[in-house]
Amino acid sequence: MDTPLYDIAILGSGPVSNTLAQLLAQIANTPSRILLLRDERPENLDATALDPRALALNQGSRVLLESIDAWPDQAADILTVHVSQQGRLGRTLISHADMQTPRLGSVVTYSALHERLNQSLQITGVTVAGGPPALITGQDDRGITIRQGQQTYHARLAVLADGQAQAPLTEDEKEAAARTRDYGQHAILATVHASNPLPGRAWERFTRQGPLALLPHPQRHDLYALVWCQPQAQAEALQALDDSHFGQALESAFGLRLGTLQPYGPRHAVPLRLTMRQRTLRGRIVTIGNAAQTLHPVAGQGLNLGLRDAAQLSLALRDWLRANTPCGTPDLHDWLMQRKADRALTIGITDLLARSFSTGLSPAEHAGGLALLGLDLMPTLRQPLVRHLLQGLRI
Numbered sequence: 001m002d003t004p005l006y007d008i009a010i011l012g013s014g015p016v017s018n019t020l021a022q023l024l025a026q027i028a029n030t031p032s033r034i035l036l037l038r039d040e041r042p043e044n045l046d047a048t049a050l051d052p053r054a055l056a057l058n059q060g061s062r063v064l065l066e067s068i069d070a071w072p073d074q075a076a077d078i079l080t081v082h083v084s085q086q087g088r089l090g091r092t093l094i095s096h097a098d099m100q101t102p103r104l105g106s107v108v109t110y111s112a113l114h115e116r117l118n119q120s121l122q123i124t125g126v127t128v129a130g131g132p133p134a135l136i137t138g139q140d141d142r143g144i145t146i147r148q149g150q151q152t153y154h155a156r157l158a159v160l161a162d163g164q165a166q167a168p169l170t171e172d173e174k175e176a177a178a179r180t181r182d183y184g185q186h187a188i189l190a191t192v193h194a195s196n197p198l199p200g201r202a203w204e205r206f207t208r209q210g211p212l213a214l215l216p217h218p219q220r221h222d223l224y225a226l227v228w229c230q231p232q233a234q235a236e237a238l239q240a241l242d243d244s245h246f247g248q249a250l251e252s253a254f255g256l257r258l259g260t261l262q263p264y265g266p267r268h269a270v271p272l273r274l275t276m277r278q279r280t281l282r283g284r285i286v287t288i289g290n291a292a293q294t295l296h297p298v299a300g301q302g303l304n305l306g307l308r309d310a311a312q313l314s315l316a317l318r319d320w321l322r323a324n325t326p327c328g329t330p331d332l333h334d335w336l337m338q339r340k341a342d343r344a345l346t347i348g349i350t351d352l353l354a355r356s357f358s359t360g361l362s363p364a365e366h367a368g369g370l371a372l373l374g375l376d377l378m379p380t381l382r383q384p385l386v387r388h389l390l391q392g393l394r395i
C-alpha cells in the first residue's frame with residue numbers, strides 16, 4: 001500500500017459520521033487529512049431530505065452539537081415527560097427541575113439536523129468525497145484501503161459510521177456473537193395535530209401492543225411527532241385507515257390528554273430491531289453509531305448513544321492524531337471499555353423497556369406498572385436512571 005494520504009477516513013452520511021468529522025477537525029493539526037466519504041447517490045440524498053424521524057436529543061447531545069455550531073434553528077424543548085401505562089395505575093412525571101437541568105431534552109427533525117451539520121461542516125477543512133457507498137477493501141500494517149466508485153483512498157484508520165447495523169451479519173461477525181433481536185414490531189411515524197397542546201411536555205405511553213410516544217414538534221406548538229410501536233400486522237392495519245379513523249384509534253390508545261388528535265401529513269412505518277455488534281474495533285477499523293448498534297426507539301436513545309461513541313472516540317484519538325506518527329495505530333483500549341459499559345447499559349434499559357410492557361404476560365406487565373410507580377415514589381432510584389437517559393455515562 002502507498003503511504004496513506006489521510007489519517008482517518010470516515011464512511012457514512014448520517015449525523016454520527018458528520019459530527020465525528022467535525023470533532024476531529026477541531027483537534028487535528030491538518031483537518032484536510034480527515035476524509036469523510038458519503039453516499040451521495042440521488043436516492044440516498046432524497047431519503048435523507050425526506051426522512052420522517054423526529055429525534056429527541058438529550059442535553060448532552062445538544063451541548064455537543066452546539067460545540068460544533070451544528071444545532072438546528074428549529075428545536076422544541078422537552079421540560080417534562082409523562083410516562084404511563086394503558087389500563088394500569090402506574091405513571092410518573094419527570095421534570096427538568098427535579099434533574100436540575102434547563103430542559104430534559106430537545107426535539108429536532110432528522111432532516112433539519114442533517115442540513116445544519118452540512119452547513120457547519122463546510123468551514124472545517126475536512127476533505128469530503130461523495131459518490132456511491134464507500135467500501136473497505138483491505139487493511140495491512142500501514143493502513144486501510146477504501147474504494148468509492150472509481151476512486152481508491154488510503155488512510156491510517158477507518159471509522160465505519162454507515163448506519164448499516166441492520167445489514168446481514170458476515171460470518172466473521174456471527175463468530176463475534178452480535179446480539180440481535182427482532183421485536184416483531186413496526187414504528188408508525190407521523191406528525192399529529194392536537195386540539196389542546198401542552199407546550200414543553202413529551203408523553204411516553206406503554207400499551208399492550210407496544211410503546212407510544214408523542215413529542216413536541218419543532219415546527220409548531222400544536223403539532224406532535226408520533227412514534228407508535230405495534231406488532232407488524234396491527235401497524236399495517238393502522239396504516240390502512242384513513243386519517244379520521246387513524247386519529248380515533250390513536251385517541252383510544254393515548255386518551256384525550258391533548259384533546260383530539262389528527263394526522264398532519266403522511267405516515268410511515270419502519271421495522272424495529274436490536275443489533276449490537278460485539279466487536280467495534282477490528283485492526284484499524286472502528287465502528288460507531290447505528291453501524292455498531294440499532295436500538296428500539298423507546299426512550300429515544302439511538303442517536304444520543306451514537307453521538308457519545310463519536311465524542312469519546314475523538315477524545316481517545318487526540319494525542320495520536322496530533323503526534324502524526326506515520327505507521328502506528330492508536331491505543332483505543334480505554335475507549336473500547338468506556339463504550340462497552342455505556343452501550344451495554346443503554347441498550348439494556350431500552351431493551352427492557354421495549355419488552356417488559358408488551359409481552360402480553362400479565363405478571364411482567366404488572367411488574368412494569370409497579371416499576372413505574374416505584375420510580376415515582378423513589379427519587380433515589382429515579383435520579384440515576386433518568387440521568388443516564390439524559391446524559392449517558394460521563395467520561
Ligand SMILES: Cc1cc2nc3c(=O)[nH]c(=O)nc-3n(C[C@H](O)[C@H](O)[C@H](O)COP(=O)(O)OP(=O)(O)OC[C@H]3O[C@@H](n4cnc5c(N)ncnc54)[C@H](O)[C@@H]3O)c2cc1C
Pocket residue numbers: 011012013014015016017037038039044048053054055056057132133134135161162163164187189227270288289290291297299300301302303304305306
Ligand atoms: C423510528 C425511530 C425513532 C428514533 N428516535 C430517536 C430519538 O428520539 N432519539 C435518538 O437519539 N435516536 C432516535 N432514533 C435513532 C436514530 O435515528 C439513529 O440512532 C441515528 O440516525 C444514527 O445515526 P448514524 O449516523 O449512525 O446512522 P444513519 O442515520 O443510519 O446514517 C448513516 C448514513 O450513511 C449512509 N451510508 C450507508 N452506507 C454507506 C457507505 N458505505 N458509505 C457512505 N455512506 C453510507 C446511509 O445511507 C445513511 O445515510 C430513532 C430511530 C428510529 C428508527
